[in-house]
Amino acid sequence: MNLKLFKKDESPLRHNAVPTVRLKDGSEGYLIEDILEHRLDKDGLDEYKCKWVGKADDITWEPVANLQSVPGLIKRFLRRLNGLNPRGSKRLLEKQTSLHHRQGKSNREAQDRWQHGAATISRIVRQVIAAIKARWTDLVSLPGTETPREIIQSPKFFPYFKDCIGAIDGTHIPVIPPSAIAPRFRNRKGFCSSNVLGACNFSMEFVYMLAGWEGSAHDGRVLKDAVAHDFRIPQGKYYLGDAGYALNSFTMTPYRGTRYHLKEFGEGQQKPQTKEELYNLRHSSLRNVIERTYGVVKHKFPILRAMTSYPLKEQVGLMQSSFAIHNFIRVHRDEFADRGTSASHHDDEEDGDTECQLDETDDTEMKALRDSIAAAMWSDYLIVIAGRYGEAVV
DSSP, X not given: OOSEEEEGGGOSOOOTTSOEEEOTTSOEEEEEEEEEEEEEOTTSXXXXXXXXXXXXXXXXXXXXXXXXXXXXXXHHHHHTSTTOOSSHHHHHHHHHHHHHHHHOOOHHHHHHHHTOOHHHHHHHXXXXXXXXXXXXXXXXXXXXXXXXXXXXTOTTTTTTTTTEEEEEEEEXXXXXXXXXXXXXXXXXXXXXXXXXXXXXXXXXXXXXXXXXXXXXXXXXXXXXXXXXXXXXXXXXXXXXXXXXXXXXXXXXXXXXXXXXXXXXXXXXXXXXXXXXXXXXXXXXXXXXXXXXXXXXXXXHOXXXXXXXXXXXXXXXXXXXXXXXXXXXXXXXXXXXXXTTOOOOOOOGGGSOOGGGGTTOOOOHXXXXXXXXXXXXXXXXXXXXXXXXSXXXXX
């Protein structure tokens, strides 16, 4: 928990001797060397005992709202939601949401922690889920048709992937289903899960998610359901997907039977030998954003790694609210305070399952587009090598 940061104008402290740091927006922030202790104030809200950089004897208790931390941002997030009771129950709501998303506590543990009955805890959880659902499109929204800045600014990706607007993948989140339907939720690894479809942009924000499908469902089936309902992809645009998906008008996939994952290229020591390998290497590098985004959200919200025993509908709601709050944090949290949250994610359960793809024919036009992208990449790559202008950009 070292080096937490908060805005100077949000702080009650004015210690001129304490070093400051300039933020991206031009404002100043104080540096905290360490957080020594945690407690609850008289209202039951979080406080942290902070040690300040450059002033060893300066130790103060700070309310969580002053710190650019996940719990503080969750509280700010909840205050912006519509439909919440503005009186005492709102504080209980904040406690409960912070508790469930940070610690993954069960209903019974929540009762003991906050000294409220099971019915009250369950009602509050439902209230949080309903409030987030009412604001869902404000928190998780589909992208437009513009080429992402991260692609435009990289010679590895532009102009080749100029029509790409994000990356998609499935991830398995543990669930506790009713025993009668548990077999449908049991995945290939043997535990019960929901196969969740997520799509993200290159700022690591989710632009779409679909939760609730059984763990036994294949990624391609979940994607088909999403597209048939509310997953809208602009004409001529596409997402990057792994080999578990069919190549179609809205999903650009890698070449099968060719080196793909970054580790297969030996951490950059082995150069691509064909246009297909070069294409796969860059596709993997760009698509990796969805794996990193899943890693961050699962690291941030432990409940996504060990679900609590709520009704299945509420378990799905907790997944959705975690993704929504993740987006809020990505937008409002200082870049400096995001250190230590770049966790990666990889699940063998999500690797391409070619057996499930036999009944799906790759789109002929997308095959041609992929071939043209690979050919253009390879041609430019060879020119760089032949001209000896330095190492090829891969």
